[in-house]
Amino acid sequence: MKSRLPKVLHPLCGLHMLDHVLNAVQQSGIKRTVLVTPPSSRRIQRHAGGAILNAEQPKPLGTGHAVLCAMPFLESPTAQSRGMSNGASKDAAEHVLVLAGDVPLLRPETLRALMARHLEAQADVTVLTAVGMPPDGLGRVVRDASGSVTRIVEERHARYAQERIEEINSGIYCFRAAALWPRLTELTPSPTGELYLTDVVDMTVRSGGRVAAYTAPDPWDAFGVNTRRQLVQAAAIMRRRICEHWLDQGVTVVDPASTFLDATVVIGRDTVIQPNTCLYGATRVGRDCVVGPGAVVVDTTIADRCEVQGSVLEGAVLERRARVGPFCHLRPGAHLMEDVHLGNFVEVKESTVGKGTAASHFSYLGDATIGKNVNIGAGTITCNYDGKQKLRTTIGDNAFIGSDTLLVAPISVGNRSSTGAGSVVTRDVPDDTLVVGVPAKPRQRPNP
Numbered sequence: 432m433k434s435r436l437p438k439v440l441h442p443l444c445g446l447h448m449l450d451h452v453l454n455a456v457q458q459s460g461i462k463r464t465v466l467v468t469p470p471s472s473r474r475i476q477r478h479a480g481g482a483i484l485n486a487e488q489p490k491p492l493g494t495g496h497a498v499l500c501a502m503p504f505l506e507s508p509t510a511q512s513r514g515m516s517n518g519a520s521k522d523a524a525e526h527v528l529v530l531a532g533d534v535p536l537l538r539p540e541t542l543r544a545l546m547a548r549h550l551e552a553q554a555d556v557t558v559l560t561a562v563g564m565p566p567d568g569l570g571r572v573v574r575d576a577s578g579s580v581t582r583i584v585e586e587r588h589a590r591y592a593q594e595r596i597e598e599i600n601s602g603i604y605c606f607r608a609a610a611l612w613p614r615l616t617e618l619t620p621s622p623t624g625e626l627y628l629t630d631v632v633d634m635t636v637r638s639g640g641r642v643a644a645y646t647a648p649d650p651w652d653a654f655g656v657n658t659r660r661q662l663v664q665a666a667a668i669m670r671r672r673i674c675e676h677w678l679d680q681g682v683t684v685v686d687p688a689s690t691f692l693d694a695t696v697v698i699g700r701d702t703v704i705q706p707n708t709c710l711y712g713a714t715r716v717g718r719d720c721v722v723g724p725g726a727v728v729v730d731t732t733i734a735d736r737c738e739v740q741g742s743v744l745e746g747a748v749l750e751r752r753a754r755v756g757p758f759c760h761l762r763p764g765a766h767l768m769e770d771v772h773l774g775n776f777v778e779v780k781e782s783t784v785g786k787g788t789a790a791s792h793f794s795y796l797g798d799a800t801i802g803k804n805v806n807i808g809a810g811t812i813t814c815n816y817d818g819k820q821k822l823r824t825t826i827g828d829n830a831f832i833g834s835d836t837l838l839v840a841p842i843s844v845g846n847r848s849s850t851g852a853g854s855v856v857t858r859d860v861p862d863d864t865l866v867v868g869v870p871a872k873p874r875q876r877p878n879p
Contacts, residue, residue: 432659437475439532441662444669445693445712447478448656451535451669458539459546461528465501493625494602495618498529502612526550527611529628530603533656535665536672537603541652545645549605552643555635556610558583559603564650568657570600570629572644580642583629598646600629601653610640669694677704685723699735717751726756747779750786768803781821782813785828797821798840802828808852810835827862 432438439449446454456464465484468475469491476485488500505524528546530537541559549557558580560572573582573596583600614634618626635642647653651668654661673694674687681700684690691709698704698716705723710716714728717735722728725741733739733749740756746763749755753767757775764781767773771784774791782799790796790807798815800823801807811832813824817840824838827846832838836850844850844860851867851874860866860873867874 432657432662437472438656439475440478441656443535443662443666444673445695448535448662449475449478449532451694452530452532452537453479453483455537455539455542456528456530459542461542463505463524465504466532467497467501491625493621494529494628495615495626495630498527498611498628499615499626502615505608524608527606527608528604529606531655534601534603534653535656536649536651536654536668538649538652541647541649542603544648545603546605548643548645553641554605554643555607555640556632557605557643557645558632559601559647559653560598560644561601561647561650561653562598564599564654569655570602571596572598572600574598580632580644581636583632585627585629599653601647602628602655603653604628606631610635731761799824799826801826802830802846804828805830805832807832808834808836812837814839 432441434441440447443451453464463484465486466476466479467486467488470487470489479485484504486501486504488497505527526549528542545557545559558572570583570585572580573584575581611631614631617634618630620626632642654665654668656662656665670691671687673692674684674690677692677698678684682698683703685704686706689706690704693711695712696710696714699718699720701718702716702720702722705721707725708723709727710722711728712730714731716722716733717737719736720733720738722733722739726739726744728739728744729746731744731747731749734751736752737749738754742756742759742761744755744761747761747765747767749767750769752770754772755761756773759773759776760778762778762780765779766783768784768786770787772789772791773779776793777790778795780797782796782801784796784801785803785805787803788801788805788807790811792809794807794809794811795813796807797813798821799813805826805828814837815821815824822840824840825843826832827844827848829847830844831849832844833850833852833854835853837855838844839855839857842856842859844856845862845864847863848860849865850856850871851865853869854867854871855869856866856871865874866872
């Protein structure tokens with residue numbers, strides 16, 4: 432990856448690559464998870480959290496050696512007899528699922544099907560294979576005339592005929608623990624000194640054990656990420672899957688190819704996601720909304736029947752029937768109550784905007800509490816920063832803020848009060864008062 436960041440912690444559709452794998456494992460019904468990492472990967476261990484058992488592999492001596500490092504945590508009889516048990520569990524694992532942390536497209540239903548095949552075949556080892564995925568760098572699955580797996584050949588050791596085999600080894604296996612542990616201890620190092628888990632398959636065949644295989648229904652389930660190019664490939668597949676999921680749930684995604692949805696996003700039925708829209712992080716979108724085109728929404732909650740067009744929303748909350756955009760920017764702490772309308776080029780930050788309030792053009796509302804049914808004229812600015820601290824502005828219900836008004840905080844504008852166009856308001860305005868000028872002063876309201 433040519434990165435300071437560990438490969439499995441690279442982000443992919445809202446989660447780290449490792450998170451996708453651990454989620455698949457958890458959702459497939461696995462009872463105990465052991466994460467094998469090198470000593471230098473404390474960051475990975477911290478990220479995985481306390482629910483995951485951590486085993487260290489002191490040196491990178493291959494996949495077979497990595498599973499040996501996990502053996503004490505699985506309380507195998509072999510480990511216990513050798514005094515290797517660390518008390519992680521009282522129950523020995525009966526079956527062991529082995530997979531890598533760089534297969535983020537692996538789905539829990541594929542793991543469940545692999546385990547079901549393993550139990551049904553009463554196999555010593557069951558291999559997850561794939562057909563139809565780019566085979567470069569991957570081991571080939573060799574079968575005999577009856578279709579039984581006889582060997583897994585690494586690409587660098589494959590002959591010409593074996594290189595043409597389309598069925599690849601995913602590196603994901605189910606083992607019967609009682610058959611796995613003794614064979615791990617009998618592995619012979621390769622010329623590089625590594626112990627290969629694939630050799631266990633050969634040993635099982637030679638000893639007359641049962642080897643089964645399950646072919647992934649979607650070959651991309653077995654796709655491993657080793658480069659940034661492959662990370663981009665995986666992201667494209669995952670985005671397509673996410674869009675297909677929400678289409679199946681009653682959401683209209685007009686153009687999935689130009690839509691970016693994180694795996695962490697939730698969308699309600701009958702909502703329409705327009706092209707060139709990005710929904711990231713902990714974003715929640717309600718029912719009957721229209722989002723986009725060209726919207727970027729991050730960690731934002733959007734209630735039912737809202738519209739967001741061509742705007743950037745970060746850490747905001749929109750209540751029912753709020754309308755935003757185009758070209759608005761809602762920064763963290765922006766809270767729009769029901770029926771609020773923000774038109775083009777309005778920025779809101781750390782502010783609550785009351786029910787039915789409208790700011791239709793070119794305004795900045797920062798550190799403000801705005802009442803209901805307020806009209807914010809074009810060019811209004813809450814001057815919330817005095818060079819040292821942020822100060823608040825309060826605007827009462829049914830107020831009318833004239834175009835190009837500057838509200839110099841801290842300041843309060845009362846209920847039903849008005850400011851004239853171009854006013855600079857530096858003092859609090861009582862209820863039912865009109866202020867105009869620079870600085871703004873009270874003036875009698877004209878007769879209707």
